[in-house]
Amino acid sequence: MRCQTSIGRVASFRVQSVLFLLLLDPLPSLTALRKIRLSHLSKITMAGESSGKDCDGKAAGKIQRKLGLVYDETMCKHDTPDGEVHVECPDRIRVIWEKLQLAGVTQRCMVLGGTKAEDKHLKLVHTKKHVNLVKNISTKQRDSRRDKIASQLDSIYMNRGSSEAAYLAAGSVVKVAEKVAEGELDSGFAIVRPPGHHAEADEAMGFCLFNNVAVAASYLLNQRPDLGIKKILIVDWDIHHGNGTQKMFWKDPHVLVFSVHRHDHGSFYPSGDDGDYNMVGEGPGEGFNINVPWEQGGCGDADYLAAWDHILIPVAKGFNPDFILVSAGVDAAINDPLGGCCVTPYGYSVMLKKLMEFAQGKIVLALEGGYNLESMAKSALACVQVLLEEKTTQWSSGAYPLESTWRVIQAVRKRLCAYWPSLADKLSSKLINQKTRTPVGNLSSCLPSSTVSGARAEGPNLTVLPSLESTSHLLPHSHLSVAKKRKAPASGSTLSYRFSEMEDVMVDKVLPSFHEELKGMEFEERIAFGKESSLKAILMFDHLAQENRELRYKCSAASDALMASNENLKNLSAERNSADALFRREVEELKSLLAARDGELEASRKELKAKKKELETKEKARLMLVRAREDDIRGLRAKIGSLVQERDEAVVKAEHLDKELQDDRLRNRVGNGSHESNEDMDSDKLEPMSQEFNEDTDSEDLQSLEDFKKTWERIRENWITSIKNLKQVGILATIASGITNQYQVYRRWERQGTLLGWELEVAAEKYHNLRAFLDKVGQSDVYPSVEVYEKSWNDVLASHRPPVVTREDASSPAVTVSTKRKNRKRVRRNDS
Numbered sequence: 126m127r128c129q130t131s132i133g134r135v136a137s138f139r140v141q142s143v144l145f146l147l148l149l150d151p152l153p154s155l156t157a158l159r160k161i162r163l164s165h166l167s168k169i170t171m172a173g174e175s176s177g178k179d180c181d182g183k184a185a186g187k188i189q190r191k192l193g194l195v196y197d198e199t200m201c202k203h204d205t206p207d208g209e210v211h212v213e214c215p216d217r218i219r220v221i222w223e224k225l226q227l228a229g230v231t232q233r234c235m236v237l238g239g240t241k242a243e244d245k246h247l248k249l250v251h252t253k254k255h256v257n258l259v260k261n262i263s264t265k266q267r268d269s270r271r272d273k274i275a276s277q278l279d280s281i282y283m284n285r286g287s288s289e290a291a292y293l294a295a296g297s298v299v300k301v302a303e304k305v306a307e308g309e310l311d312s313g314f315a316i317v318r319p320p321g322h323h324a325e326a327d328e329a330m331g332f333c334l335f336n337n338v339a340v341a342a343s344y345l346l347n348q349r350p351d352l353g354i355k356k357i358l359i360v361d362w363d364i365h366h367g368n369g370t371q372k373m374f375w376k377d378p379h380v381l382v383f384s385v386h387r388h389d390h391g392s393f394y395p396s397g398d399d400g401d402y403n404m405v406g407e408g409p410g411e412g413f414n415i416n417v418p419w420e421q422g423g424c425g426d427a428d429y430l431a432a433w434d435h436i437l438i439p440v441a442k443g444f445n446p447d448f449i450l451v452s453a454g455v456d457a458a459i460n461d462p463l464g465g466c467c468v469t470p471y472g473y474s475v476m477l478k479k480l481m482e483f484a485q486g487k488i489v490l491a492l493e494g495g496y497n498l499e500s501m502a503k504s505a506l507a508c509v510q511v512l513l514e515e516k517t518t519q520w521s522s523g524a525y526p527l528e529s530t531w532r533v534i535q536a537v538r539k540r541l542c543a544y545w546p547s548l549a550d551k552l553s554s555k556l557i558n559q560k561t562r563t564p565v566g567n568l569s570s571c572l573p574s575s576t577v578s579g580a581r582a583e584g585p586n587l588t589v590l591p592s593l594e595s596t597s598h599l600l601p602h603s604h605l606s607v608a609k610k611r612k613a614p615a616s617g618s619t620l621s622y623r624f625s626e627m628e629d630v631m632v633d634k635v636l637p638s639f640h641e642e643l644k645g646m647e648f649e650e651r652i653a654f655g656k657e658s659s660l661k662a663i664l665m666f667d668h669l670a671q672e673n674r675e676l677r678y679k680c681s682a683a684s685d686a687l688m689a690s691n692e693n694l695k696n697l698s699a700e701r702n703s704a705d706a707l708f709r710r711e712v713e714e715l716k717s718l719l720a721a722r723d724g725e726l727e728a729s730r731k732e733l734k735a736k737k738k739e740l741e742t743k744e745k746a747r748l749m750l751v752r753a754r755e756d757d758i759r760g761l762r763a764k765i766g767s768l769v770q771e772r773d774e775a776v777v778k779a780e781h782l783d784k785e786l787q788d789d790r791l792r793n794r795v796g797n798g799s800h801e802s803n804e805d806m807d808s809d810k811l812e813p814m815s816q817e818f819n820e821d822t823d824s825e826d827l828q829s830l831e832d833f834k835k836t837w838e839r840i841r842e843n844w845i846t847s848i849k850n851l852k853q854v855g856i857l858a859t860i861a862s863g864i865t866n867q868y869q870v871y872r873r874w875e876r877q878g879t880l881l882g883w884e885l886e887v888a889a890e891k892y893h894n895l896r897a898f899l900d901k902v903g904q905s906d907v908y909p910s911v912e913v914y915e916k917s918w919n920d921v922l923a924s925h926r927p928p929v930v931t932r933e934d935a936s937s938p939a940v941t942v943s944t945k946r947k948n949r950k951r952v953r954r955n956d957s
């Protein structure tokens with residue numbers, strides 16, 4: 126049946142294009158197209174066939190996917206404070222759970238209890254203040270205080286159970302998302318409340334306390350880099366705009382937020398411009414926020430699937446997420462009191478099925494809105510069945526999207542085609558002409574039709590045919606102009622240029638010439654020509670469609686590469702920044718080190734200076750010392766010179782004295798007889814002294830100069846003393862011998878009787894005086910000479926006869942008198 130549809134479409138397409146095709150033949154560039162075999166055409170129908178088989182043939186028996194379900198009764202404790210009836214009631218999740226149990230699907234799932242969120246995970250998207258506010262809803266605060274807080278918020282109620290429920294709702298989505306990301310589960314469905322997508326960083330609103338889905342996305346991206354989740358697609362199909370989620374990832378290219386919602390030109394909750402299709406994100410996140418804002422209620426499966434086929438799915442292909450989170454509010458469901466739309470459980474299942482083609486099926490649904498209990502339960506069950514891949518989803522609605530739906534989709538595509546090239550093509554008028562009349566508050570028109578219409582085909586390959594179909598409209602005008610605008614990669618631009626050229630040629634030349642040619646033909650010829658041209662055109666369009674697709678793939682690949690390189694760039698710049706910071710820190714460190722070194726250098730320079738000065742002073746002192754030493758030496762030399770001179774003088778003097786002494790002796794000898802031995806003895810005594818002196822002066826050692834000087838002084842003194850003594854000794858000896866001799870002569874003469882008494886008395890007195898003198902002076906020097914004199918005197922006496930002395934003779938013997946006179950003189954001289 127589907128094959129027939131395709132062929133029918135090709136046929137109608139053929140008829141439509143006849144006029145066009147007629148124009149193509151004479152173009153030289155197109156002759157190549159003749160080579161294209163018919164196999165191309167059959168390929169198209171084959172694709173249609175196989176797609177049909179795919180859809181029909183899919184059945185139970187597929188490998189069961191592991192689905193995680195979160196349900197926790199504790200979340201039912203969140204309720205209105207005074208028991209007032211509210212659409213966001215605890216039964217919402219209860220009825221879903223009961224429905225799933227009744228349908229027997231919960232047994233085939235991994236059922237998880239609630240998990241409370243950690244504050245640090247909540248703080249990834251919420252302010253500390255907001256987290257604390259929700260935390261303290263139950264604790265410490267009185268009911269009246271809580272009521273007051275709630276009353277100040279938009280569409281928020283709170284009771285004692287609200288805090289725990291909010292923590293459980295957020296934490297459970299985190300938990301199941303983590304398990305899916307880890308691979309423990311294939312997919313997950315968190316049946317939670319309160320909902321989350323309206324909650325902003327610092328504000329609870331629209332029945333939402335924490336933004337459950339945003340917390341989970343942020344957790345995966347920021348807390349679990351180990352899981353390799355780098356790009357997350359958030360699909361928000363709740364009938365309300367996910368304002369909180371949009372704001373939280375406004376500048377984040379890692380999270381693509383897609384929200385389809387009633388906007389009603391800004392009058393639907395949450396009213397304002399936030400949900401407008403112009404809100405595409407900012408900075409690095411520009412193009413990563415997509416709003417599909419319905420202009421009115423009454424939207425159903427056809428509208429949602431049109432948005433899927435013409436916006437979300439192409440974008441998802443380009444974005445290629447690693448993980449999908451669905452803000453799966455079901456308030457767009459038929460009969461929902463708030464949504465006013467008519468999505469069927471079947472519609473939800475198709476929407477979900479199409480998403481499961483991405484991120485290797487890693488998808489987690491979190492309940493948001495949904496206020497008709499029965500519709501909710503059915504919708505949720507349909508989703509669970511798709512996640513379990515139990516039921517074949519079969520699109521068989523004859524409904525078309527609303528007129529406004531095409532308007533919205535076209536506006537969105539136009540606004541976002543700069544970021545997602547696959548949105549650049551204009552939708553075919555044939556497609557957008559398939560529309561239902563604008564519903565006027567009559568929801569019955571949204572009821573799903575069970576009629577299977579041949580006019581519409583559905584299946585995974587559905588997009589192929591409309592794209593091909595659209596080519597006929599795009600070829601002469603839009604496609605070419607768009608291709609130029611889009612700045613396709615180099616290989617593509619040549620192609621666009623060729624088409625553009627072709628367009629001009631056709632309009633200006635070929636068309637008029639064709640008319641001429643046809644004029645001259647017979648009817649049969651015209652038919653044959655038309656048929657042939659028609660076939661050629663089909664082949665050509667097939668070729669063009671192929672090129673078109675390839676181009677789009679290239680664009681998409683380029684966009685992927687761009688995104689990857691953007692991310693890379695971001696990482697690199699972050700790395701660079703940290704490296705810069707490190708570098709700056711190192712530079713600072715080096716600077717301070719340098720400064721310290723400079724200080725050290727300055728200090729050592731100063732030290733060096735001081736040392737230099739000291740050295741200079743020392744050198745000066747040394748020079749002064751040297752000079753002083755030289756002076757000293759000069760002085761000492763002079764002294765030595767003078768001493769030597771003194772010595773020489775002394776020697777001369779001594780010689781002189783010696784000579785004098787000898788003269789004296791000679792004179793004495795003349796008086797008392799000569800004494801050879803006496804002379805010898807004197808010269809012996811002098812010899813060693815001069816020798817000692819010579820020895821000392823010969824060794825002219827400067828260093829012992831002082832010693833020498835002292836020694837010299839000593840020697841000199843000794844020498845002088847000796848000379849004095851000798852002189853005296855000589856004199857004394859002379860006197861003593863004279864006296865002694867005279868005395869002894871007198872004594873002998875007296876014994877012989879020749880001496881008068883008084884003469885002896887005089888001699889004795891003189892003798893005693895001499896003795897006393899000798900005792901006083903010391904005998905050592907004098908005695909020997911006295912003895913020598915005595916001996917020589919005795920010798921003299923022995924050879925002479927004693928004279929007979931009279932009194933007169935005795936008083937004046939010649940020798941005696943002269944000696945006596947002389948001796949007296951000497952004694953007197955000595956005494957004085």
Ligand code: Q9C
Pocket residue numbers: 280320321322323331332333363365394454456493494495
């Ligand atoms: N004039 C969710 O679906 N409507 N929230 C309030 C006040 C609030 C819906 C109308 C609707 C909130 C999660």
Ligand code: ZN
Pocket residue numbers: 363364365454456493494495
């Ligand atoms: Zn909602």
